[in-house]
Amino acid sequence: MRIDETQRGWAIASLVILAVFTAVYVAYAVRAPEGPRGGSALGLSFGVIGFGFMIFAALLGARKRVPVWRIGRAQAWMRGHLWLGLLSLPVILFHGRFHFGGTLTSVLMWLLMITVVSGLFGAALQHYVPRVMTADVKLETIYDEIGTVRKLLREEADRAVETVCGPLGIGKSANEEVLRAGGLSAARAMATMNSGTAVAAAAETVVLSEEECAPLRKFYLGEMRPFLEEPKRRGARLGNADKAHGVFSGLRTLMPPSGQATLQDLEDICDEARQLVRQEQLHHWLHGWLLVHIPLSLALILLGAVHAVMALRY
Amino acid sequence: MAQRIDLNYFKRPTGLKRAKFWLSVGLPALALVWIAWHGISRDSRVYSSGRMSEAHAVLEAECGACHVQTAGAFSAKASDAACLACHDGPIHHPAETNSLSCATCHTEHRGRVIIVAARNEICATCHGDLKTSGGATHFASGVYSFEDGHPQFAALRPNGGAPASDPGTIKVNHAIHMKPIRRGPNGPNVQLVCGDCHQPGAASGKWIYADARYTTASTSYSTQDEVPPPGKETTRRPRPMTGRELMAAVRFAYACAGCHSLAFDKRFDEGVPHDKPEIVHAFLVKKFSEYIAAHPSELRETRDPGRDLTGKPLQGAIRVYTLKEWVGARISEAEELLWRKTCKQCHALGLGVPQSNLPVVEPARTTVQWMPHAKFDHDAHRGFSCGNCHEKALTSTETSDVLLPGIATCRVCHAPGPQHAESRCFECHTYHDWSKRKEIKPTFTLPALRTGGR
Numbered sequence: 001m002r003i004d005e006t007q008r009g010w011a012i013a014s015l016v017i018l019a020v021f022t023a024v025y026v027a028y029a030v031r032a033p034e035g036p037r038g039g040s041a042l043g044l045s046f047g048v049i050g051f052g053f054m055i056f057a058a059l060l061g062a063r064k065r066v067p068v069w070r071i072g073r074a075q076a077w078m079r080g081h082l083w084l085g086l087l088s089l090p091v092i093l094f095h096g097r098f099h100f101g102g103t104l105t106s107v108l109m110w111l112l113m114i115t116v117v118s119g120l121f122g123a124a125l126q127h128y129v130p131r132v133m134t135a136d137v138k139l140e141t142i143y144d145e146i147g148t149v150r151k152l153l154r155e156e157a158d159r160a161v162e163t164v165c166g167p168l169g170i171g172k173s174a175n176e177e178v179l180r181a182g183g184l185s186a187a188r189a190m191a192t193m194n195s196g197t198a199v200a201a202a203a204e205t206v207v208l209s210e211e212e213c214a215p216l217r218k219f220y221l222g223e224m225r226p227f228l229e230e231p232k233r234r235g236a237r238l239g240n241a242d243k244a245h246g247v248f249s250g251l252r253t254l255m256p257p258s259g260q261a262t263l264q265d266l267e268d269i270c271d272e273a274r275q276l277v278r279q280e281q282l283h284h285w286l287h288g289w290l291l292v293h294i295p296l297s298l299a300l301i302l303l304g305a306v307h308a309v310m311a312l313r314y
Numbered sequence: 315m316a317q318r319i320d321l322n323y324f325k326r327p328t329g330l331k332r333a334k335f336w337l338s339v340g341l342p343a344l345a346l347v348w349i350a351w352h353g354i355s356r357d358s359r360v361y362s363s364g365r366m367s368e369a370h371a372v373l374e375a376e377c378g379a380c381h382v383q384t385a386g387a388f389s390a391k392a393s394d395a396a397c398l399a400c401h402d403g404p405i406h407h408p409a410e411t412n413s414l415s416c417a418t419c420h421t422e423h424r425g426r427v428i429i430v431a432a433r434n435e436i437c438a439t440c441h442g443d444l445k446t447s448g449g450a451t452h453f454a455s456g457v458y459s460f461e462d463g464h465p466q467f468a469a470l471r472p473n474g475g476a477p478a479s480d481p482g483t484i485k486v487n488h489a490i491h492m493k494p495i496r497r498g499p500n501g502p503n504v505q506l507v508c509g510d511c512h513q514p515g516a517a518s519g520k521w522i523y524a525d526a527r528y529t530t531a532s533t534s535y536s537t538q539d540e541v542p543p544p545g546k547e548t549t550r551r552p553r554p555m556t557g558r559e560l561m562a563a564v565r566f567a568y569a570c571a572g573c574h575s576l577a578f579d580k581r582f583d584e585g586v587p588h589d590k591p592e593i594v595h596a597f598l599v600k601k602f603s604e605y606i607a608a609h610p611s612e613l614r615e616t617r618d619p620g621r622d623l624t625g626k627p628l629q630g631a632i633r634v635y636t637l638k639e640w641v642g643a644r645i646s647e648a649e650e651l652l653w654r655k656t657c658k659q660c661h662a663l664g665l666g667v668p669q670s671n672l673p674v675v676e677p678a679r680t681t682v683q684w685m686p687h688a689k690f691d692h693d694a695h696r697g698f699s700c701g702n703c704h705e706k707a708l709t710s711t712e713t714s715d716v717l718l719p720g721i722a723t724c725r726v727c728h729a730p731g732p733q734h735a736e737s738r739c740f741e742c743h744t745y746h747d748w749s750k751r752k753e754i755k756p757t758f759t760l761p762a763l764r765t766g767g768r
Contacts (some may be wrong), residue, residue, distance in 0.1 A: 101364040104361055311363065
């Protein structure tokens with residue numbers, strides 16, 4: 001979700017609520033003879049409201065699981081999650097008079113702070129990363145399918161090299177239908193069309209002589225295929241767009257014209273492999289913070305409920 | 315394109331999804347186990363809203379000691395009864411209109427704080443607009459804090475239009491005593507310091523100007539003549555004083571005798587006792603009687619005509635006394651010296667019983683506790699020179715001058731904020747009137763307390 005004009009209503013409402021609560025707390029803290037207390041009527045009110053905000057924020061997860069329920073638009077829930085969740089921190093600080101208190105309350109405070117901060121971090125990432133993703137990963141695929149797509153890329157690259165150099169002696173497992181349908185080359189062609197660059201030509205079936213093919217075979221087996229098998233490995237020249245371009249430029253000078261199209265195809269495959277690595281990185285940034293945010297928020301809700309019951313008990 | 319995608323991909327969780335799921339299950343479960351473990355081990359400390367005060371730290375694990383659950387009540391708030399089970403909390407004032415619960419002032423679970431350190435705001439709930447059950451009050455109202463509304467100290471306030479005055483009767487010119495004195499008991503050029511005369515009762519300081527003949531002698535006058543007892547409204551402290559808080563009344567034997575001789579006749583090296591006139595008179599009778607018995611030749615007195623300066627005709631050059639006449643004449647001379655000069659230099663003397671012809675010494679009425687409603691500790695201020703606060707002592711010439719520092723002097727250090735000393739009400743004032751303290755019946759036993767019971 002982007003933090004843009006559409007958030008204005010929620011932002012203003014949240015600021016107003018925060019201002020009102022702050023004014024109430026300051027007046028209460030100044031006038032209360034015994035000082036502000038979480039157990040006083042106002043202190044408990046802050047606690048209940050803050051916990052209510054947290055529960056609402058946590059219900060976003062449930063709302064996502066049952067999207068067909070007619071309980072408001074998902075966007076509204078997301079905005080409520082964002083702003084009410086953020087508001088819960090100052091409200092709970094008012095409840096706890098800016099002190100962490102005992103063991104359980106300290107744990108709760110830390111959980112709340114980490115949850116809110118991780119949420120803010122996540123919101124910032126959700127704002128920026130999709131734009132970066134659009135710019136950097138034109139051949140974005142479904143994240144869960146990256147492994148499969150990588151495998152197909154390897155197979156397509158094998159086919160392309162075998163087309164001009166003959167059998168490479170690598171086990172055949174490529175899906176013939178994929179290749180017949182145009183394979184990944186067609187997908188890349190569509191992506192490059194969208195970006196306005198030249199369309200990659202389909203590979204022709206021209207077998208070069210052993211001598212002509214030697215540089216390509218050596219490059220492919222020695223460098224490109226290991227890269228396609230392990231694209232995240234550090235230090236690989238093909239992992240860097242500029243270096244990769246240099247490598248392929250040098251290779252073009254060694255290859256006859258009939259092998260140039262294949263080289264272009266291989267370069268495109270490397271480019272897509274790099275984009276998949278980039279997509280993975282961005283995806284981890286985009287969703288990795290949830291590994292902190294969600295478990296801690298669930299623990300927060302659980303322990304918060306325990307605290308509410310025990311605080312009223314004592 | 316569709317052929318690139320495994321249409322069942324969503325059925326296979328990725329590592330990220332798996333991690334998210336297991337963390338979402340594991341962490342709350344861990345939290346639940348943690349809290350349950352505390353419940354099983356009957357350790358309620360985890361639910362505490364904060365660490366307890368220093369005084370109650372021993373009860374940190376004993377929630378039930380204060381949070382006594384009463385039948386039908388959902389909450390087990392710490393009740394006054396629970397507090398009073400261990401220590402009494404006498405009322406503040408018989409005429410108070412607002413009765414506060416213990417927890418109003420003594421808020422627990424706020425860390426290792428001093429729990430007697432009540433907030434000013436609590437005191438101000440009454441003293442901001444003071445009302446008493448008896449109607450009018452002579453105590454100041456509109457007091458919110460030491461900085462806001464606190465009046466000048468009562469001893470320094472004008473009384474009925476008259477300026478503040480020291481009720482003491484001992485004549486002291488502080489200015490003279492603080493200047494270099496040319497002649498002292500141990501040599502010339504004496505420079506007195508405050509501690510030569512003023513020391514706390516329990517101080518073990520050396521008295522430079524003490525006279526052993528007086529310090530070891532017993533006296534017949536009462537302590538109340540020197541230091542009147544504090545007024546009825548004085549708030550007693552919860553614990554006995556150490557004796558170092560207040561300056562003791564200046565005693566002649568320790569502070570004055572070194573310089574102020576009570577000599578009465580050139581025939582004797584010693585002075586008269588520092589005591590009531592009757593005692594002094596009896597001393598003189600005894601001394602002169604003993605003397606003349608030992609020196610009967612002095613009954614025949616050769617008068618020095620040059621000494622009669624009045625112009626009256628001189629009597630015979632030689633006069634012979636009887637024993638009674640001689641003793642009477644010497645006593646008369648000595649008492650003339652004492653009553654008119656020596657004693658009167660410091661004491662206010664009144665007319666005594668006509669038959670005895672002896673004066674009556676006014677009680678000293680030295681004020682030791684100038685602020686009966688507040689506690690002040692000189693010992694806590696021992697690092698400061700006396701003159702910093704008692705500035706007027708250097709220039710005061712009148713006995714009636716009140717040399718108590720004003721509230722402005724205190725406020726130099728005692729103010730809110732960092733780099734200042736405590737300035738909240740409790741620093742000087744005691745809330746509970748400990749003279750009304752009731753004894754407490756013990757309820758805790760040590761092993762049981764440490765293992766979760768009484």
